[in-house]
Amino acid sequence: MKAIAYYERLLNHYAEMPDNEPFDAPIEAVAGVLACTRRNAQLVLRRLADEGYIRWLPGRGRGRQSRLVLLLTRRELALRKARLLVEREHIQEAWQLISALQEEAGIAGDEAAAWVSGQFGLKRSQEERDVLRFPFYRPVPLLDPAYVTRRTEAHWLKQIMNTLVDYSRKDKAVMPQLAHHWEADASFQEWTFFLRKGVYFHDGRLFTPDDVVYTFERVLQHSPSDWMKQLIKDVQPAGKHRIKFQLAEPAAAFPNLLCTERFSIVPQGWDGREAGMPVGTGPFRIVKNNESMLALEAHERYFEGRPHLDRIEMWVWPDYEGQPAPDDMRGNAHLLYSEGQLNRGASAGAVLQQLEQGATYLSFNLAKPGPLQDRKLRFAFHYGLDRFRMVEELQGIRVLPACGFVPESERASAAYAASFNPDKAMALVKQSAYAGEQLQLYTYSMRSNEENAAWLQAECAKLGIRLQVVVLPIEQLADPAVIARADLIVAGEVLGEQPDITLIEMYRSGCGYIANHLDPQHKAAAEAQIAACLRQPDDKARLALLQELEEQLKRDCCLLFLHHHMNIVGHDRTLGGISINAWGKINYKDVWIHG
Incomplete structure (x- = not known):
C-alpha cells in the first residue's frame, strides 16, 4: 500500500496537470513532494513505474528537465486500492472504501463492487486446493460454546466442534459422535458414555475423558443461569474411554440434551480468552477470525473423514445484499444466504427453500x-x-x-x-x-x-x-x-x-x-x-x-x-452435497465439487 500512498501524494500535488501527458518534474521537486532524499525519490519513482502508476522520463544532460506522466486517475487509483485491500484480506477497509466510492463516484463504486462479487464462489488454486468463499453481513467474534446464543454461531460450532452425540434429522434419532455408545440405568439418572479412541483436536492433542469433564464443568460454572446445572449432579471419568453422569432427576431425554451446541467438547485448559478461535475436534479448524474474515481449513485427522473442501472463507461484507450479484453464476460455484442476491443474480444456479421451524x-x-x-x-x-x-x-x-x-x-x-x-x-x-x-x-x-x-x-x-x-x-x-x-x-x-x-x-x-x-x-x-x-x-x-x-x-x-420465515440458500450447480440444516445453513463437510 506504500506505492498507493506515494502516488496519492504526487496526484494531490500535481492535481492541475493533465492525465496521461508528460510535464516537467525536477527530481528535487519530486523528492520534496515525497518527503524523502533525492536518492530515495529515484527508488520510489522506479517502483511506481514498474507497478504501472507512472512513466518517469529522467532528464539527461545539462538543461534537460525530468518529466513525469501520471497514468492513473483518482477513480482508477481508488479501484486499485480497493482491490489491493481485498487481496490482502482487509475486507472491512475495502467495503468502507467501495461504499464511499458508490456515494461519491457512482460508476467507479459499482465497478469495484462487481469486481468484489467476482471474488466469491469456488476458487481452485494451482495446487488444486478448493476454496469456497462467500459474503456475510457481520463478523462472528464469539464462538465460545458456553456463550453462543445465535443461529449463525451455533452453525459454525457444528463445523469446527463435536458433541458427545448428535441428532440426525434424516434418521430421526440420536447418533454417535465423540461417544460411540451410551446407556442408562433403570432410573434414567445415571448415564455412561463410551468414547471413541484416536480422536484428535485441531492442535494435535488426543481427546480424553478429562476433556469431557472439563467442558461440562466449564459450561455449568460459566453459565450460572444454565438450567442444566440443576440437572447434572456430577460428571466423572469411569475409565480410560468412559464418562459417567449422575443426574438430579430422571431424564430419558438426556442424550438428546447433549446434542446442543453449548456442550461441544473443548480441550482441557481452553479458557475461552480467544473466544473467536476455539479448538475443537470437528471437520474444519479456524485459521483466522477477525472483523474482515472467518477462514476455516480442513482438519486432516478428522475421525469421520476429511472434508472435500480445503478451505472456507466467509468475508464480512456488511452491505452485500445491496451489491449487484453477477449475471452468470456458472463461472464460479457460488453460495448465497441472501434473498436479495438470489432474486437479482442466482437464476443460473439452484435455490433451496424450507419453511423454518420456529x-x-x-x-x-x-x-x-x-x-x-x-x-x-x-x-x-x-x-x-x-x-x-x-x-x-x-x-x-x-x-x-x-x-x-x-x-x-x-x-x-x-x-x-x-x-x-x-x-x-x-x-x-x-x-x-x-x-x-x-x-x-x-x-x-x-x-x-x-x-x-x-x-x-x-x-x-x-x-x-x-x-x-x-x-x-x-x-x-x-x-x-x-x-x-x-x-x-x-x-x-x-x-x-x-x-x-x-x-x-x-x-x-x-x-x-x-x-x-x-x-x-x-x-x-x-x-x-x-x-x-x-x-x-x-x-x-x-x-x-x-x-x-x-x-x-x-x-x-x-x-x-x-x-x-422461509430459509433460502442459492448455490451453483457445480456444488454437490448441498442441503439446508435446521439453522437455514449448509453443513460444509458434505460439500464437494463436480468436475
Whole structure:
C-alpha cells in the first residue's frame, strides 16, 4: 500500500496537470513532494513505474528537465486500492472504501463492487486446493460454546466442534459422535458414555475423558443461569474411554440434551480468552477470525473423514445484499444466504427453500407490575395486530402468519391471524387498566428485528398504545436483569434439529425471554410440563406435552405469535452435497465439487 500512498501524494500535488501527458518534474521537486532524499525519490519513482502508476522520463544532460506522466486517475487509483485491500484480506477497509466510492463516484463504486462479487464462489488454486468463499453481513467474534446464543454461531460450532452425540434429522434419532455408545440405568439418572479412541483436536492433542469433564464443568460454572446445572449432579471419568453422569432427576431425554451446541467438547485448559478461535475436534479448524474474515481449513485427522473442501472463507461484507450479484453464476460455484442476491443474480444456479421451524413472537412481561397484568390489554394486542399485513408489508423472508412455534397447516395459522379486529382491540384498551403509559418494547440488533419493532410501534399507536422501542446488542438482552426491565420483547426462536429440545431449553433457560417473563403461576405450570417432557424417551410425546403448554400460554395471552420465515440458500450447480440444516445453513463437510 506504500506505492498507493506515494502516488496519492504526487496526484494531490500535481492535481492541475493533465492525465496521461508528460510535464516537467525536477527530481528535487519530486523528492520534496515525497518527503524523502533525492536518492530515495529515484527508488520510489522506479517502483511506481514498474507497478504501472507512472512513466518517469529522467532528464539527461545539462538543461534537460525530468518529466513525469501520471497514468492513473483518482477513480482508477481508488479501484486499485480497493482491490489491493481485498487481496490482502482487509475486507472491512475495502467495503468502507467501495461504499464511499458508490456515494461519491457512482460508476467507479459499482465497478469495484462487481469486481468484489467476482471474488466469491469456488476458487481452485494451482495446487488444486478448493476454496469456497462467500459474503456475510457481520463478523462472528464469539464462538465460545458456553456463550453462543445465535443461529449463525451455533452453525459454525457444528463445523469446527463435536458433541458427545448428535441428532440426525434424516434418521430421526440420536447418533454417535465423540461417544460411540451410551446407556442408562433403570432410573434414567445415571448415564455412561463410551468414547471413541484416536480422536484428535485441531492442535494435535488426543481427546480424553478429562476433556469431557472439563467442558461440562466449564459450561455449568460459566453459565450460572444454565438450567442444566440443576440437572447434572456430577460428571466423572469411569475409565480410560468412559464418562459417567449422575443426574438430579430422571431424564430419558438426556442424550438428546447433549446434542446442543453449548456442550461441544473443548480441550482441557481452553479458557475461552480467544473466544473467536476455539479448538475443537470437528471437520474444519479456524485459521483466522477477525472483523474482515472467518477462514476455516480442513482438519486432516478428522475421525469421520476429511472434508472435500480445503478451505472456507466467509468475508464480512456488511452491505452485500445491496451489491449487484453477477449475471452468470456458472463461472464460479457460488453460495448465497441472501434473498436479495438470489432474486437479482442466482437464476443460473439452484435455490433451496424450507419453511423454518420456529416463529417470531411478542413476549409480555407478566413478572413485572404494570398494565400488562391486565388480560384485556394483552388481548388488545392480539386483536389489534394484522399478521397478514405484517408479512405483506415487511416481506423479506417472512412468509406466513404464525400460530405457534412449530409451523402448522396454513388453515390453523390463518384462523389465529384472522382474529384481527381493530374495533374490538380499541374497546379492550379502553376497558383495561392501561392509562396511556409508555411501554418499553425491547429487541436485539438485527435488521429484521428492528423492522418488526418499528411496525409494531406504528400499529399499536393506532390503538392508542404507546411503545418506546429499545434496541440492544444480543449479549445485553441475554442478561436477566435487562430482560426484566422490558415490558415486551419481540424476538424469534429458531428450533434446532430437535424442536422439542430447543423448546425445553427455551422454557428453562435462565436468560430466556419467555422464561423470565412468566408470572409464578405460569412458570410453575411450565416447569411441571418440562419435567414430564424430560421423563419421556419419545420425541413425539415430548412435543405433544410442549404444545399443550403452548396452548395454555396462548389462552392466557402470555405471548403472541407473529410470523414464520422461509430459509433460502442459492448455490451453483457445480456444488454437490448441498442441503439446508435446521439453522437455514449448509453443513460444509458434505460439500464437494463436480468436475
